[in-house]
Amino acid sequence: MKNKHLVKPDDFTVEEIDSIIELGMQIKQNPREYIKVCEGYLMATLFYEPSTRTRLSFESAMSRLGGKIIGFSDPNASSVSKGESLEDTITTVSKYVDIIAMRHPQSGAAQQAASVSSVPFINAGDGGNQHPTQTLTDLLTIKSCMKRLDNLTIGMCGDLKYGRTVHSLAKAMSRYKNIKFVFISPEELKMPEYVLNDLGDTQFIETNSLDDSIAELDILYMTRIQRERFEDRDEYERLKDVYILDSKKMENAKSDMIVMHPLPRVNEISTDVDIDSRAMYFEQAQYGMYVRMALIMKLLGISK
Template identity: 80%
Template sequence: MLMNRHLVKPDDFSVEEINSVLELGMDIKKNPQNYFNKCEGKLMATLFYEPSTRTRLSFEAAMNRLGGRIIGFSDPNASSVSKGETLEDTITIVSKYVDIITMRHPVSGAANQASAVCPLPFINAGDGGNQHPTQTLTDLLTIKSLKGDLNNLTIGMCGDLKYGRTVHSLAKAMSRYSGIKFVFISPDELSMPKSVKEDIDGVEFIETSSLEDSIGNLDILYMTRIQRERFEDKNEYERLKDSYVLDMEKMDKANKDMLVLHPLPRVNEISVEVDSDPRAVYFEQAQYGMYVRMALIMKLLGID
């Protein structure tokens, strides 16, 4: 069903197809020994045009755990990009060597550009402030595993909602499930883009600048960092960077079963004291990312 497909944005897959990836990811977490050699003989390229820790290493860990191998780069200056090679030519050449390609790029729309010329399964590992579909799959697997369901949830998204590709993708993905409500928590300058709100048309949401007033109504609190690298005006970043800090005082106002997610890395938007709260699942969330990427790789390669 998903063999030889591209994943550029979450809605490239139907809800049923997403659920099939999540179910496989849950089984991989439960029975990892059953999957150690599933991709033996397969080769994946990881092309990372901007810095990444979790996404790149989780993809590489996923392929290694499946028995496959990896080639690629984590610095475009170490490739022919530094000589002026076009993105299309890079993808075309690399596709001659591997079975599947994963790419992270700082320019919004680069994933569409790359996938258009890619004859192999292509995975968008994040393109600028646009989309980050495998982080969305990570978030969905985390929520489904820990909450038991993806329906009937009130989800708070807090921080940089303007530039945060993770919240853009997650809002669109979660809006496809039933009984979903969103609370968008941000400064006016970093509010959820109009285009995202239009994409979730028909789903209830409110916008507020107050985390304290909202936290008690949430099933999920999705924290984000204020992204310095997305700001052209660094003074604007300095003014907004400490807009929200989640600490135990705020956590005391939250429901006992609320989950705190964060795509990471964090800067100072979650106090270290929150790490010991059982509702803080962002490090566990990173591990779920490896399992869901293992499942995605298998699905796109047509491996059962």
């Protein structure tokens, strides 16, 4: 995996993904054994779009491995504000660092950047397209909580049209055995046809009812209705609170079902769910740091 780029989850084989998940689990068990493995390495975090969890997760991951970080969290503070092209920015930055992580609001920007990067490039989210490190985070969370990545019924609820996290996770999980998806959304926010077409023979159903679906799920993946993706503000206001998971709904779920969410949440998960032992979304954020530590090590070709 050394020197590879990660633009979308299927850039890696299932075996490569499994090796990242395994290393992430080892790091989680003994994080202090990895505190100097990236000493002398430099990462660039280039965030053309606001982010809290993803940016800090990458920066925490590299810092915990002993490496250093440069970059920006506001493109207006970079030469982008002077009209520099994305290709020129990436070509230049890759002369300074050993690895790059980039978030961009434009779908397809990650592939564009990776095509000119001379160092390993990681897509930290490109518009409504892909978010592969969130997918790795989700896989590590599922493996840690459920002890498997097969034989699962996974409900994805909310914004399935613009939600890049569910697009990437659906594609990734469809590569494992005996997976069933339940896609729960209003008609306006259904899973895109191109994602459904990528699922191959994986079984799925589409519904608009969370109440009717929750009892059969092993995993419920909630998503935020994303205001920033809507051009029509009235449509956003109409749909923003269409699904709200609360403790009452959780009474109908399996005792070992887990609730996941890529965060940030707004109203889609009531705070009374936070104390439920099945709520895994804050732990999920921590798993994200461990899996990014593993990914950085793999792409740099570093072993403990």
